[in-house]
Amino acid sequence: MACTSNTIIKKPDNLIPKNQMEDLITDMLIAAGAENIKNINLERNVNYFPLIFEKYGIDSTRFKESNYYYTSQIDDYEKILKRVDERLKALKEKLDNEIKLQDSLKIDSMKNIRENFKKPLKKPLKIDSLKSLPK
Numbered sequence: 001m002a003c004t005s006n007t008i009i010k011k012p013d014n015l016i017p018k019n020q021m022e023d024l025i026t027d028m029l030i031a032a033g034a035e036n037i038k039n040i041n042l043e044r045n046v047n048y049f050p051l052i053f054e055k056y057g058i059d060s061t062r063f064k065e066s067n068y069y070y071t072s073q074i075d076d077y078e079k080i081l082k083r084v085d086e087r088l089k090a091l092k093e094k095l096d097n098e099i100k101l102q103d104s105l106k107i108d109s110m111k112n113i114r115e116n117f118k119k120p121l122k123k124p125l126k127i128d129s130l131k132s133l134p135k
Contacts, residue, residue, distance in 0.1 A: 009072040016066040018080055020056060024063065025084045027052045030091075 016024065031048035038044055053059055070077040 009069050012062075012065040012069055014062050014065070015069060016056075016058065016062065018070075018076065021066060021070060022080050022083050022087070024052065024056055024058075025080065026087050027055070029084065029088060 028049065031052055034048065035046065036044055039046060049060070053063065070080060
């Protein structure tokens, strides 16, 4: 009993709920992955974590305390991470499908453009006689 008392972590007063923790960790992992990708302003190495904390109305201290508590609750934390993993896989699949759709639309569009260049004109263009030119 004395040995385990050192490993029991007191639940913080401002503990982030499990479902919000899942959302938060999901967004943080996406942000960490996006760090080396150029954003719409062509910037790299942008720290998105302050934006995530702002989105959820928390600060880094509250996240650290909650994360520390959940890591001490191995079964709960494992469930949270499993759901985060499932969400990330679903988001990746959705993104992959959107990319495939966009690629197929681009390919179809390029085929149509090429085919239109190959088609002869339906009516030959008439060139007016020299009579219509001003003197």
